[in-house]
Amino acid sequence: MSQDHSEKQPTHKPLHETRRGFLKQSSAMMALALTPPIVLKAAEKDEAIAALFEKVPVSMEINGKKHQLSVEPRTTLLDLLREQLALTGTKKGCDHGQCGACTVHVNGMRVNSCLTLAVMQEGKKITTIEGLANGEELHPMQQAFIKHDGFQCGYCTPGQIMSAVACIREGHANSPEEIREFMSGNICRCGAYDNIVSAVMEVKQGGQQV
Amino acid sequence: MNPFSFVRAGSPKAAIDAVSKDDNARFIAGGTNLLDLMKNGVMQPEKLVDINNLPLKDIQLSKDKLHIGALALNSTVAADSQVKAQFPLLSQALLAGASQQLRNMATVGGNMMQRTRCSYFYDTAMPCNKRQPGSGCGAIGGINRMHAIFGASDKCIAVHPSDMCVALVALDAVVLVTGPKGDRKIPFADFHRLPGDTPEKDNTLGKGELITAVEVPNNPYTKNIYYLKVRDRASYAFALVSVAAALELEGNVIKSARLAMGGVAHKPWRLTAAEKSLIGKTATEENFRAAANVAMENAKAYEHNSFKLQMAPNSIVTALLKAASV
Ligand SMILES: Cc1cc2nc3c(=O)[nH]c(=O)nc-3n(C[C@H](O)[C@H](O)[C@H](O)COP(=O)(O)OP(=O)(O)OC[C@H]3O[C@@H](n4cnc5c(N)ncnc54)[C@H](O)[C@@H]3O)c2cc1C
Ligand code: SF4
Ligand code: FES
Ligand code: FES
Numbered sequence: 001m002s003q004d005h006s007e008k009q010p011t012h013k014p015l016h017e018t019r020r021g022f023l024k025q026s027s028a029m030m031a032l033a034l035t036p037p038i039v040l041k042a043a044e045k046d047e048a049i050a051a052l053f054e055k056v057p058v059s060m061e062i063n064g065k066k067h068q069l070s071v072e073p074r075t076t077l078l079d080l081l082r083e084q085l086a087l088t089g090t091k092k093g094c095d096h097g098q099c100g101a102c103t104v105h106v107n108g109m110r111v112n113s114c115l116t117l118a119v120m121q122e123g124k125k126i127t128t129i130e131g132l133a134n135g136e137e138l139h140p141m142q143q144a145f146i147k148h149d150g151f152q153c154g155y156c157t158p159g160q161i162m163s164a165v166a167c168i169r170e171g172h173a174n175s176p177e178e179i180r181e182f183m184s185g186n187i188c189r190c191g192a193y194d195n196i197v198s199a200v201m202e203v204k205q206g207g208q209q210v
Numbered sequence: 211m212n213p214f215s216f217v218r219a220g221s222p223k224a225a226i227d228a229v230s231k232d233d234n235a236r237f238i239a240g241g242t243n244l245l246d247l248m249k250n251g252v253m254q255p256e257k258l259v260d261i262n263n264l265p266l267k268d269i270q271l272s273k274d275k276l277h278i279g280a281l282a283l284n285s286t287v288a289a290d291s292q293v294k295a296q297f298p299l300l301s302q303a304l305l306a307g308a309s310q311q312l313r314n315m316a317t318v319g320g321n322m323m324q325r326t327r328c329s330y331f332y333d334t335a336m337p338c339n340k341r342q343p344g345s346g347c348g349a350i351g352g353i354n355r356m357h358a359i360f361g362a363s364d365k366c367i368a369v370h371p372s373d374m375c376v377a378l379v380a381l382d383a384v385v386l387v388t389g390p391k392g393d394r395k396i397p398f399a400d401f402h403r404l405p406g407d408t409p410e411k412d413n414t415l416g417k418g419e420l421i422t423a424v425e426v427p428n429n430p431y432t433k434n435i436y437y438l439k440v441r442d443r444a445s446y447a448f449a450l451v452s453v454a455a456a457l458e459l460e461g462n463v464i465k466s467a468r469l470a471m472g473g474v475a476h477k478p479w480r481l482t483a484a485e486k487s488l489i490g491k492t493a494t495e496e497n498f499r500a501a502a503n504v505a506m507e508n509a510k511a512y513e514h515n516s517f518k519l520q521m522a523p524n525s526i527v528t529a530l531l532k533a534a535s536v
Contacts, residue, residue, distance in 0.1 A: 052256075054215075072213070074214060103311055109314045110310065110311050111314050112311045115246060115312070116242075116245070117238075120238075163310075163311065166310070167310070172310070181444075181445050184309055185308070185311045185446055
């Protein structure tokens with residue numbers, strides 16, 4: 001059985017001319033510029049690919065864009081996204097796999113980006129909350145969260161939404177009970193759970209393509 | 211996290227070489243336990259050997275057994291149609307563990323190798339014989355609500371936290387291992403160990419040995435099974451007590467039974483005597499209670515976990531009732 005479910009990537013419109021958008025774009029370009037000109041072949045057999053403190057080249061696709069990056073082995077995917085690429089939509093809650101705020105999709109599967117290393121993402125396709133909308137048009141799950149008040153402070157929300165989309169795609173959103181069980185990896189300190197379940201149920205029942 | 215060097219292994223042999231030649235090297239699979247421990251400074255490997263490119267992900271059912279590669283994901287195994295149909299106890303136990311996000315990263319080998327969640331083990335300011343041999347046990351005389359009631363020693367009273375392993379020990383799984391000295395097979399019940407005087411050793415795997423697969427022999431436990439997990443919240447929490455129960459029934463008579471518990475010992479705890487006591491009996495609450503009493507012989511509680519002395523037998527009875535659909 002294959003473990004890579006390829007993500008259906010929506011076509012991306014360019015980032016908007018907001019300050020944050022500008023920061024994101026420029027730092028992504030910085031990362032590219034800093035990559036050594038010769039990109040080492042990463043999967044060379046059983047070779048040490050990074051010594052202590054040495055940066056490693058790694059390439060991955062993030063929200064439909066290819067990135068060639070350079071990371072220290074101890075950089076988590078979460079820190080890469082937030083600190084190197086300024087994709088701050090993905091939140092750091094606990095940094096230990098206990099809250100789900102950092103949930104992103106890797107090759108279509110939801111994972112906690114705080115407990116995986118950036119160097120382990122070679123050749124992978126990453127989708128973050130920034131890559132979910134289709135330009136100005138919100139993803140149906142984002143719309144449903146707004147409609148059902150699926151958040152208060154909003155800190156857990158990007159993780160909840162990424163998780164909820166995956167929950168439907170996996171086929172684990174067939175009843176409120178099943179949604180609660182399969183969304184249990186996302187903690188909400190504000191206790192918006194009931195409304196989150198309503199949002200997921202509505203999208204699931206609406207039968208829209210997620 | 212302390213800095214470390216990083217190697218991507220291209221073959222099992224390369225992985226074994228890289229780890230066996232280097233005292234402070236570790237394999238990394240999903241990373242969900244190792245990175246957590248490294249962030250806390252509980253484990254500080256100087257070299258990580260990434261084994262994710264090794265071809266150890268397959269799940270294959272042959273006429274006498276199920277073969278699961280060590281790198282198969284917990285979520286993939288749980289959702290596999292053959293596993294669901296022929297080994298539903300394993301699927302249920304996997305789904306009772308962690309969250310879907312974690313199961314999407316966690317591998318079968320990593321799950322077996324995960325370390326205890328004892329809070330003193332995690333807190334580097336506290337004594338812990340498992341983390342730092344000879345430093346003492348913070349949990350004995352400390353807060354020990356989550357701790358063992360079977361097989362503990364005066365050096366360590368921690369429990370193994372896995373759910374998957376409880377099902378695998380009940381189903382007589384076998385662990386396939388390759389290492390510097392060649393290949394070997396370890397019966398699942400002998401893979402994890404009791405703490406004794408060396409709690410720093412969780413299991414019997416040697417330095418540089420790599421788990422390549424787990425095999426589960428075919429069995430008749432496809433219908434009357436139940437994995438019960440009792441925890442502080444409804445989901446996404448480690449077990450206080452868990453029970454894997456499987457029955458082979460002929461009418462209402464028990465032909466054979468499998469029972470194991472999690473959250474009660476340093477290893478997944480197989481209840482062989484209780485299983486035997488059920489053979490030939492009818493599937494009634496009274497007989498289940500008698501088996502639970504057999505299972506509880508030699509149980510010993512500490513200051514904060516004496517509730518497990520009631521919770522464990524009650525959980526056995528409940529799991530058996532659910533398995534038998536009585
Ligand atoms: C918040 C949270 C909640 C959790 N809840 C549960 C729960 O309820 N139930 C449960 O059972 N588990 C639970 N877990 C634990 C989870 O199941 C484990 O972290 C996971 O199974 C480890 O697998 P991994 O592949 O990520 O291992 P890694 O972290 O990659 O590795 C763990 C260890 O195994 C070694 N290793 C890995 N693969 C091999 C191999 N093939 N051969 C030899 N050694 C190997 C590594 O060297 C390392 O020492 C939880 C974890 C978290 C963070
Ligand atoms: S119970 Fe074991 S793991 Fe916990 S503090 Fe004592 S020695 Fe350490
Ligand atoms: S930040 Fe990753 S799970 Fe909490
Ligand atoms: S909305 Fe505040 S934590 Fe969930």
